[in-house]
Every structure is written in C-alpha cells, then in structure tokens.
Amino acid sequence: MIQIPYPLRLLRTLPRRGPAAVLTAALLGLTAAGAAWSATPAAARASTTVRTCAVSDLYLAMGSKEGAAGSLYWPLRFTNTGATSCALRGYPGVSVLDTAHHQIGPAATHSGRSYGTVTLAPAHTASAVVRTTNGPIGGPCLRTGTYLRVYAPASRTATLVPASWTTCSGLFQVGPVNVQGAF
Structure with a gap:
C-alpha cells in the first residue's frame, strides 16, 4: 500500500474551493510536519544537558x-x-x-x-x-x-x-x- 503524505491526503478530501484553500491546506500540512521534525532534535539536546546542582x-x-x-x-x-x-x-x-x-x-x-x-x-x-x-x-x-x-x-x-x-x-x-x- 502506498502511503500518501498528509498534505496530499487533505487535498484529495477537500471540495474544490480554489487555489487559496489548496495553499492553506498545504501550508498547514507542512507546518505540522515541520513541528514534528523540529521537536526531535530538541528532545535529543535535552538529554545531553547537565542539570543544575541541588x-x-x-x-x-x-x-x-x-x-x-x-x-x-x-x-x-x-x-x-x-x-x-x-x-x-x-x-x-x-x-x-x-x-x-x-x-x-x-x-x-x-x-x-x-x-x-x-x-x-x-x-x-x-x-x-x-x-x-x-x-x-x-x-x-x-x-x-x-x-x-x-x-x-x-x-x-x-x-x-x-x-x-x-x-x-x-x-x-x-x-x-x-x-x-x-x-
């Protein structure tokens, strides 16, 4: 089975609304994908930081x-x-x-x-x-x-x-x- 990326799946399910709706849906999908991607390096950095002495x-x-x-x-x-x-x-x-x-x-x-x-x-x-x-x-x-x-x-x-x-x-x-x- 071929996995269709989220932005494209969203585009297939949207009724025809014009270029603005398509662009908004694509940007939302890319923003969500970018947020998920950028969260991984931050979590990795957090594990290497040294805690403050209590x-x-x-x-x-x-x-x-x-x-x-x-x-x-x-x-x-x-x-x-x-x-x-x-x-x-x-x-x-x-x-x-x-x-x-x-x-x-x-x-x-x-x-x-x-x-x-x-x-x-x-x-x-x-x-x-x-x-x-x-x-x-x-x-x-x-x-x-x-x-x-x-x-x-x-x-x-x-x-x-x-x-x-x-x-x-x-x-x-x-x-x-x-x-x-x-x-």
Missing part, C-alpha cells in the same frame, strides 16, 4: 584564608557529593550570621567578574571567593560572625557553613563559582 548534591566548606594588599580572601568550596555531574553558574548568595543565626551587616555584593558554567563531576570541587579588608582600613569592622549563610547559584535553599568571619570597612564581596580559585 543543595542536596553539594558539600560546602571553607578553604584556606589568604591576605594580600590589605584584603582578606577566603574560598568557599562547593563539592559535588552526588552520583552524577551537575552544573553551577554564577554567584552564590552569602551573608554573615551570629550564633543565634541573625544576619550581621548586609549580604555580600558581587565582584563583577565574568563567569561561565562550571560542570562538577562527582567528588569534584569548585570555589567562590569571599573578600573583605584585612582590618579597619577605610571604616570600622562589624562584630565577628559564626556562620556564613550560603545560597548556591540558582538555589533558594541556604546552607550554613561554620566560618569565623569579620566584615571590615564596609567591604564584603563574593566572586562567581569557578575552578581557577579566582575572585
């Missing part, structure tokens, strides 16, 4: 503090504890909390550095560096916090990371998540 995939910890040129830098490490790769893109949200979990001062501002997507394989780590001044250089220091409250990029769930942090001179910044350890 908070449950991540272990957060502080790296080693470093000082340079009047600033204090401290990497916040994101380690993938999941069984599959996941991705982080952008800046985490970071604020300082006291022992009663009350926020001390404003949340960290973004460093302004450009960023890309970081794909974390299981057991791999990326960092976002937090920064303040190394003492009261251009203003006073706030009281020292006990925790950093961290929202991973694209997350609305926070994780508390034990960290003795003092924001000084009104400067509290965070860099984007990256694998180079850059601020």
Whole structure:
C-alpha cells in the first residue's frame, strides 16, 4: 500500500474551493510536519544537558584564608557529593550570621567578574571567593560572625557553613563559582 503524505491526503478530501484553500491546506500540512521534525532534535539536546546542582548534591566548606594588599580572601568550596555531574553558574548568595543565626551587616555584593558554567563531576570541587579588608582600613569592622549563610547559584535553599568571619570597612564581596580559585 502506498502511503500518501498528509498534505496530499487533505487535498484529495477537500471540495474544490480554489487555489487559496489548496495553499492553506498545504501550508498547514507542512507546518505540522515541520513541528514534528523540529521537536526531535530538541528532545535529543535535552538529554545531553547537565542539570543544575541541588543543595542536596553539594558539600560546602571553607578553604584556606589568604591576605594580600590589605584584603582578606577566603574560598568557599562547593563539592559535588552526588552520583552524577551537575552544573553551577554564577554567584552564590552569602551573608554573615551570629550564633543565634541573625544576619550581621548586609549580604555580600558581587565582584563583577565574568563567569561561565562550571560542570562538577562527582567528588569534584569548585570555589567562590569571599573578600573583605584585612582590618579597619577605610571604616570600622562589624562584630565577628559564626556562620556564613550560603545560597548556591540558582538555589533558594541556604546552607550554613561554620566560618569565623569579620566584615571590615564596609567591604564584603563574593566572586562567581569557578575552578581557577579566582575572585
């Protein structure tokens, strides 16, 4: 049996209405065929994309503090504890909390550095560096916090990371998540 394409089958069943009706029926058939064809590559692409890391995939910890040129830098490490790769893109949200979990001062501002997507394989780590001044250089220091409250990029769930942090001179910044350890 010969299979007649849908637009042609439609044309055979239409009463004679003129060239406009024939053209409309043909375009409808081609549009439907095109929509079905274009849906396949999108579905194939969706299966190759890496999902965004969920908070449950991540272990957060502080790296080693470093000082340079009047600033204090401290990497916040994101380690993938999941069984599959996941991705982080952008800046985490970071604020300082006291022992009663009350926020001390404003949340960290973004460093302004450009960023890309970081794909974390299981057991791999990326960092976002937090920064303040190394003492009261251009203003006073706030009281020292006990925790950093961290929202991973694209997350609305926070994780508390034990960290003795003092924001000084009104400067509290965070860099984007990256694998180079850059601020």
